[in-house]
Amino acid sequence: MSDLNKLGLAEARDALRKGDTTSVELTEACLKAIDAADALNAFVHKTPEVAMERAKAADERIKAGDAPSMCGLPVGIKDLFCTKGVASQAASGILEGFKPEYESTVSQKLADAGSVMLGKLNMDEFAMGSSNETSVYGNAVSPWRRDGDEAQITPGGSSGGSAAAVAADLCLAATGTDTGGSIRQPAAFTGTVGIKPTYGRCSRWGIVAFASSLDQAGPMTKSVRDAAIMLEAMCGHDPKDSTSAELAVPDFEAMLTGDIKGKKIGIPKEYRMDGMPEEISKLWADGAEMLKAAGAEIVDISLPHTKYALPAYYVIAPAEASSNLARYDGVRYGHRAALEAGDGITEMYEKTRAEGFGSEVQRRVMIGTYVLSAGFYDAYYNRARRVRTLIKKDFEDVFAAGVDAILTPATPSAAFGLGEMTEADPVQMYLNDVFTVTVNLAGLPGVAVPAGLDKQGLPLGLQLIGKPWEEGDLLNTAYALENAAGFVAKPQQWW
C-alpha cells in the first residue's frame, strides 16, 4: 500500500486487521511525512522512538488477535496533554524543560487502546488564541493556501498544530482541546472534523488547565467515522477528575447509520450576524437543505442570549485562567527568571511570570485578576455566571421543545492569513469564537464538519450542536451531513 499516512483511522484499522499493512509501516510513513513538513511547524516535539516501540508492540497484539480499538494507529497529541517523560509545555516559555512524571488520562486511554504517539503538536500558548500565533514555538502553518497565492494561512487555534497535522496527512488523527472553540474552529479552517464532547465526557486530569469549567478534550480527524472511533477511546469516567461523568460510553461508531429521518434540526436566528459573508450564509442554507433532503425537519429557533456569550466568556475564562495559572511561580517546574542581588521571592514571581508568559496570556491573567478583585467580583464575575445560566437555559428550552440538534456556521469566515490580524485589537480576534463559545458555556457537545470551499479555495465548516451526553446521535447527524456535503478537497502539497 502507498501513502499510508493519508489513510483515516477506520481505513487503517481495517487494513491492519486484514493484514494488508502493519503498524510499523503506517508509523514509518507518518514519521517520514512529519520530517518533510517542518515548514508547517505542526509537530513541535517529535517522538519517533516512542512511536516505533508502540508500533512494534501493536503489531504483536494484532498478530496475537488481541487488538483494542485503535491498535497500531498513529496519532499526534496536542502539547497541552501531559505525556510521561516527553516535553509538555502548553506552548509556553514558562514550562520550558518540563517533562511530566505522569501521563494524562486521555493520552493514557489512547495508549491503552493501542494507538501510537508520533509526537506533540503546536498550539496557542495555554490554549489562548484562535490562530496559533501566540505559541512559544512560533506559528503553526495551514497546509491550505488561497488559490494562486503563497501567503501563509492560519490553521486556526488553539489546536492549530493538530488541525494542520491532520489536514496535511502527517498523522491519521490528533487530540485537541476546546475551551471556547479550539477544536471546532481549527477543524473548520482546515477541512477536518472536530468534536468537543459534553463537559465531563473526557477526563481533564493531566491536561494543562486553562478554564476548568469550560475545558474539554476531543478528537480531530479526517472523517466523522474516525471521530466516533477516537472519541470512544478518549471518553470514560475517571476518579481523578471530580467533574468526570460516571456514565457508560456507547459504541459511537455503531450509531452511525446515516438515518436522520424525523430528526428536528433547529436554525437559530441569532446566529445570522450583521455583515455575515454571503458564502457563509449560503453554506448554512445549503447545509439545512441537505439535512432536510435526508429526512430531517428544519425549524427556526431562538437562542436569545447568544449575543452575550462572548462577553460572558471573556470574564469567566480569564477569571479561571488567572487562578489556574497562579501555579506557574518558578518554584516547582519550568522557567525561573535570573535574579539580581537583593531580589526576594516577590521579585522572583514577578520576573519569572513576565518572562515566561507571552503577551496574550499576561493580558488574560490580568483581566481575570481584575474581574475577581475586591469590588468587581459581583459586577463582573458573578454577573457573567448569571448570564451563563441564561445561555444554558436558552438551549434547554429549545431541546425541551423537541429539537434534536442545532445547525450553525462553525466560523464567521474562512481562515485568515498569518499576521493579518496583528494590527486588530484583541476583541476582533475573540470574535472568531462567536458561534462556538455558547456550546462551552452550556457544556454541550458540538462538532465541526467540512462542508465546502470559499471562492478563494479555503475550507468552510458547519457546526452541529447536540443534547448533553448524546454525542452518538450528534455524530450520526454529522455523518448524514458529511455524506450529503461530499467534501473531498485536500490541500495541494507545497511544503
Added chain:
Amino acid sequence: MSIDQSTAAKVAKLARIKVEDDALPALADEFNNILGFIEQLNEVDVSGVEPMTSVTPQRLKRRVDEVTDGGQQPKVLANAPDAREGFFAVPKVVE
C-alpha cells in the same frame, strides 16, 4: 468603568507579573478595550438568576478520607528549577 495607569499597575502587582512603567499606558488601554466589550453584560436582566457553579447538575463526589498516594519526593522535585536536600529552594522569604 475606566482603568487608569495606577489601576493597571495594581492589577499587574496582584497578578504577580512585572510590567515596566512605560508599558502601563498601553496596558490600561487594552484593559479598557476589553472591559468595554464585557460591559455589554450590563444590558441583561439577571434579577433572580442564580450564578452557575456547575454546568452539569451534580454533587461533588466524596471519598473515604484516607491516604491513597504519596512517597514520591524525587518525582515531585524532578522538574524544579532549584531543589536541594529534598526541598524546593527559593530566595530568602524571612529575614
